[in-house]
Every structure is written in structure tokens, then in C-alpha cells.
Amino acid sequence: MQLFLLTAHEMHDLLIKKEISAEELNKAVFARIDAVEEQIGAYITRTRENALAQARAVDRQIRHGEKISPLSGIPIAIKDNICTDGIKTTAGSKILSNFIPPYSATVVKRLEAVGGAIAGKANLDEFAMGSSNENSAFFATRNPWDTSRVPGGSSGGSAAAVAAGEAVCALGSDTGGSIRQPASFCGVVGMKPTYGAVSRYGLIAYASSLDQIGPFARDVTDCALMLNAICGHDPLDSTSAKYQVVDYTGFLTDDVRGMKLGVPEEYMAEGTDPAVRCVILKAMKKLESLGAVVEYTSLPHAEYALPTYYLIAQAEASSNLARYDGVRYGMRAKGAEDVIDMFMKTRSQGFGNEVKRRIMLGTYVLSAGYHDAYYLKALKARTLIIGDFDRVFKKYDLLLSPVSSTTAFRIGEKMNNPLQMYLSDLCTSSVNLAGIPGLSIPCGLAGGLPVGLQLIGRPFDEGKLLRAAYTFEQNTDYHKQFPEL
Amino acid sequence: MITKKDIEHVALLSRLELTGPEKDMYTRQLNDILNHFQFLARLDTENVQPTAHVLPLQNVFREDWVGRHISREDALANCPDREENYFKVPKIV
Numbered sequence: 001m002q003l004f005l006l007t008a009h010e011m012h013d014l015l016i017k018k019e020i021s022a023e024e025l026n027k028a029v030f031a032r033i034d035a036v037e038e039q040i041g042a043y044i045t046r047t048r049e050n051a052l053a054q055a056r057a058v059d060r061q062i063r064h065g066e067k068i069s070p071l072s073g074i075p076i077a078i079k080d081n082i083c084t085d086g087i088k089t090t091a092g093s094k095i096l097s098n099f100i101p102p103y104s105a106t107v108v109k110r111l112e113a114v115g116g117a118i119a120g121k122a123n124l125d126e127f128a129m130g131s132s133n134e135n136s137a138f139f140a141t142r143n144p145w146d147t148s149r150v151p152g153g154s155s156g157g158s159a160a161a162v163a164a165g166e167a168v169c170a171l172g173s174d175t176g177g178s179i180r181q182p183a184s185f186c187g188v189v190g191m192k193p194t195y196g197a198v199s200r201y202g203l204i205a206y207a208s209s210l211d212q213i214g215p216f217a218r219d220v221t222d223c224a225l226m227l228n229a230i231c232g233h234d235p236l237d238s239t240s241a242k243y244q245v246v247d248y249t250g251f252l253t254d255d256v257r258g259m260k261l262g263v264p265e266e267y268m269a270e271g272t273d274p275a276v277r278c279v280i281l282k283a284m285k286k287l288e289s290l291g292a293v294v295e296y297t298s299l300p301h302a303e304y305a306l307p308t309y310y311l312i313a314q315a316e317a318s319s320n321l322a323r324y325d326g327v328r329y330g331m332r333a334k335g336a337e338d339v340i341d342m343f344m345k346t347r348s349q350g351f352g353n354e355v356k357r358r359i360m361l362g363t364y365v366l367s368a369g370y371h372d373a374y375y376l377k378a379l380k381a382r383t384l385i386i387g388d389f390d391r392v393f394k395k396y397d398l399l400l401s402p403v404s405s406t407t408a409f410r411i412g413e414k415m416n417n418p419l420q421m422y423l424s425d426l427c428t429s430s431v432n433l434a435g436i437p438g439l440s441i442p443c444g445l446a447g448g449l450p451v452g453l454q455l456i457g458r459p460f461d462e463g464k465l466l467r468a469a470y471t472f473e474q475n476t477d478y479h480k481q482f483p484e485l
Numbered sequence: 486m487i488t489k490k491d492i493e494h495v496a497l498l499s500r501l502e503l504t505g506p507e508k509d510m511y512t513r514q515l516n517d518i519l520n521h522f523q524f525l526a527r528l529d530t531e532n533v534q535p536t537a538h539v540l541p542l543q544n545v546f547r548e549d550w551v552g553r554h555i556s557r558e559d560a561l562a563n564c565p566d567r568e569e570n571y572f573k574v575p576k577i578v
Binding site: 308338347363 | 487491492494495496498499500501502503507511514515517518519521522524525526528530533534535536537538539540542545547555559560562563564565566572574575576577
């Protein structure tokens with residue numbers, strides 16, 4: 001096994017046995033980046049010197065016999081909509097192409113505090129708006145399993161980096177599926193935690209009532225280690241929840257006996273690619289054979305989740321993105337006659353098509369005369385969608401579904417049809433509306449491309465998701481399959 | 486039905502300047518999207534309370550104390566144009 005494909009916990013074992021130094025380990029990952037980045041394009045910015053400096057500090061700790069954290073010296077990619085002090089943070093947009101934050105997001109500070117080595121800033125759809133990474137203002141990331149295909153999005157760079165061995169773990173953000181869908185397309189583990197479980201301080205906002213930061217990893221153990229580092233209340237985020245933080249590795253037991261798993265029939269309906277469906281059904285049988293009780297159930301309002309999600313997300317986005325005006329940071333268009341003209345020109349030149357489309361849709365549904373018919377209607381539908389989950393979680397511990405109805409699609413395939421692109425969020429966006437945790441775990445290949453099984457849980461019940469995912473992983477070997485590059 | 490005039494109005498509210506072909510494109514696309522979402526109108530939401538936020542949060546207060554904050558230079562470091570300690574913009578009136 002090549003060094004750059006090991007998991008964080010395997011690397012940690014080598015570090016504490018002194019079989020390898022953190023510097024060697026980081027150099028191996030950066031050599032891998034040099035070798036494959038041209039094909040993949042996972043990073044907008046690479047921070048080699050920053051990672052090596054952190055690695056050397058970890059090596060000094062090890063030499064002095066100090067105890068190191070499980071993520072000490074581990075190369076981690078950060079989605080480029082998460083602020084890093086002194087390191088360019090673009091959100092994949094021309095309008096922020098020169099923005100150097102004067103502070104770091106809480107999640108970045110927490111990773112650095114446990115010795116994590118920030119390897120670079122990962123590519124994304126502009127302002128996290130997209131399902132393919134093709135909306136990045138800079139370049140499209142490619143799927144390591146087939147470079148003619150998309151890695152998913154919006155956290156496509158983070159997922160591709162972990163799948164290709166260009167990072168060991170990564171952070172992404174998930175507003176309607178932006179961690180789980182690329183994790184599924186790239187064959188890695190990705191988790192959207194409960195809303196409020198992870199601080200959003202320093203995350204460039206898309207839709208504030210839905211956005212949540214979460215990890216990518218090559219296995220469930222690493223996912224738990226990342227959660228341990230980033231979870232917990234943060235006074236700098238007023239929507240951060242005050243809850244009892246636990247050691248998530250404590251849930252990594254190989255046992256799902258008696259666990260009740262519901263399969264919403266609406267998520268398995270027609271429209272799901274037959275090959276994907278087949279892989280998902282096999283994964284469900286596997287969990288059943290391991291002692292879980294798997295039954296079909298229903299989320300009666302499931303079909304309303306997609307319009308509800310898009311109306312709410314775009315309304316919030318139109319408000320959040322009003323701040324980009326060319327005054328305090330970011331680009332400013334030249335040749336404006338007055339300040340309003342400067343706003344107009346800056347925003348028109350700085351935002352890409354998809355971002356403009358969403359700002360306009362959001363502005364429209366909030367505008368006088370349409371607010372009640374669209375935005376208020378969506379907020380009421382959200383209540384009913386949450387009610388569906390509350391009901392099924394009285395009976396089931398977790399829900400199972402495909403993450404996406406297809407495997408990774410071809411670059412360019414859906415670019416001219418925004419509506420078709422939006423439909424890829426069908427099985428994931430309701431989870432954001434309800435604020436509950438969701439995890440994607442590799443469960444096999446369809447036509448040579450990875451398929452992700454989605455596990456959905458009750459609020460703050462990440463532990464149960466990890467236990468079921470860990471059990472599945474221990475009894476399969478999908479997490480040991482890597483793309484050939 | 487969204488008209489081109491609606492798109493022009495929304496673009497102005499959004500502070501976006503659109504070319505002729507862009508106006509046509511967005512008129513078509515926003516109609517496509519909202520038409521597809523039209524079935525949401527059929528959902529009975531009589532007596533349903535709206536949910537703006539999943540967490541049962543009220544205003545979050547803290548004591549008013551002077552904390553650490555970034556320096557004036559850092560705050561101005563990213564601005565496209567400045568004069569002394571001010572953000573500079575083109576003429577307003």
C-alpha cells in the first residue's frame with residue numbers, strides 16, 4: 001500500500017512507532033499532488049510550506065516524547081469557502097479571487113490546535129452553488145475514478161483530493177447535499193453533522209439555516225476523528241448548539257444487531273438508476289445479514305423537499321450575497337460612474353451565471369407580491385417535512401437511502417440544464433431542511449463508478465450513524481478500493 | 486409567469502446588470518424552475534406554522550466586554566481602494 005493512501009489512524013500508528021516522520025508523510029502526499037493534480041484539479045491553492053512547518057512541529061513533539069493527537073501531522077484539505085488566516089480564500093468566485101482573510105474559521109483553528117497540517121484549499125462550485133464543481137470560476141475538478149466525469153459538488157475538490165490521495169482527510173460544507181453527493185461520486189466517507197453541531201464561524205455563507213461544515217475521510221474511523229476535532233459549541237457562532245460533546249470513536253463497534261433501519265420508499269422510487277438501485281439493495285441486505293432490522297417506510301412529503309429546499313436556499317443566498325459590493329474586500333469593477341454603478345458592474349463581472357441565477361430567484365421569491373406564495377409556502381412545507389422525520393424516527397434508529405440516483409455524470413452533461421442539475425439533490429436536501437445528520441459511505445461500484453449509501457439519523461445522534469457505517473465497513477472492503485491514476 | 490420586465494426589476498433589486506441575451510436566458514430558466522416547482526402550491530399548509538430555523542434558539546446574548554479584534558490595518562488590507570483609514574468609493578451623489 002502506498003503511503004499517501006493510508007488512513008489518518010494508520011499514519012498515526014506509524015508516527016508514534018517512529019517508523020515514519022510527519023515531514024516524510026507530508027512530502028509523500030505533496031509528491032502525490034505533484035503527480036496527479038494536473039489530471040484532477042482538486043486544489044485552488046496549495047499550502048505546502050504551511051503543512052511542512054506543522055509537520056516539523058509535530059516531529060519535534062514526537063522526538064521530545066510528547067503525546068500527539070490522532071490528527072497531528074495529517075495532511076488535510078480545506079474547502080475554499082472556509083476562511084484561513086493569511087491564506088487566500090476565494091469561495092470559487094472571481095469576486096473573491098484576491099481575498100486574504102484576516103482570521104481563520106473556528107474549524108480550521110480547531111484542526112490546527114490538534115496538529116492538523118493544512119495542505120491546501122480545495123476547489124468548489126462558486127459559493128458552494130452546484131452539484132458538479134463545474135461552476136467554479138477557475139476550473140472544473142475531475143473525478144479520480146474517471147477524469148471525463150464530475151467529482152460531484154459543491155465540495156468536489158475536497159472529495160476528489162481524499163479519493164486521489166492528495167489529502168488524507170478534508171473539510172467540506174453541505175447545504176443540500178454538498179458533502180454527501182461528492183463523497184458518493186468519489187467513493188469516500190462524507191458526513192453532514194446535525195445543524196449547530198459544528199461552528200459555522202468563518203464559513204462563507206450560502207444559506208445560513210441549512211449550511212453545515214463536515215468531514216471527508218477514507219474510512220469511518222477517520223470520520224469520527226475529524227468530528228472529534230471540529231464538533232462543539234462556539235460562542236462566535238450564535239446558531240452553534242450547546243450540547244454534550246462525546247468521543248465519537250467510542251461508537252466504532254462492529255454491531256448493528258437489533259438496530260431498526262427504515263428505507264423511505266420515496267427515495268427508492270423510479271428515477272433511480274437500476275444499477276445504483278441494485279448496489280443499494282445489496283448494501284441493505286448486507287446490513288440485514290449483520291443483524292439489523294431493515295423495513296420500508298414512508299416520508300409522505302418527500303416530493304416537496306426539493307422545491308422547498310431551493311426556494312429557501314435561494315432566498316437566503318440572495319440576502320447573504322448582498323454583501324459583495326466591491327467596497328471592503330474582493331474585486332471592484334473599473335470605470336464606474338457612481339457608487340450604484342460600481343455595485344452593479346462589480347457584481348455582474350464578479351459572479352458567475354449560476355450564482356446570478358440563484359440570487360435572482362431568491363430575490364424574486366422574497367419580493368413584494370410573491371413572498372407568501374413562494375417563500376412563506378416553503379417555510380410551511382419545511383415544517384411538514386420535519387414532521388415526517390419526527391414520525392419515522394419514533395420507530396427507526398436510522399434511515400437508509402441512495403445518496404444520489406446516479407453515479408458521477410460526464411463533465412458538461414448537465415451544464416445547460418440547471419433544473420436537471422437541481423434534481424440531483426433529491427435524496428439529500430430534506431436532511432438539511434430538517435437539520436439532521438447524514439452520512440455517505442461507499443457501498444460498491446456501478447459501471448466502475450462508486451455508489452454511496454446514505455444513512456440519516458436523529459439530531460445529535462451522529463454516534464449511531466458512525467456505528468452502523470463502521471459495522472458495514474468492517475464487513476465489506478469497498479473503502480479499500482481506490483481509483484487507478 | 487415571469488416576464489422579461491420582471492427579470493429587469495429583479496436584476497435591479499439584486500444590483501445585477503444583464504445583457505439582452507442574459508435577460509432572455511434568465512426569463513426562460515426562472516420560468517422553467519418555478520413551473521417545475523409549481524406543485525408545491527398544491528400542498529395543504531392551512532394551519533401549519535412556518536419553520537425558519539431548526540434550532541429552538543432565541544436571541545443569544547453575552548456580557549458586553551471588550552474582546553480582541555483585528556487591527557484597523559488588517560480590516561483595510563483587502564479593500565480595493567482606501568484613503569487614510571477609510572474605504573473609498575466612487576461618488577455617491
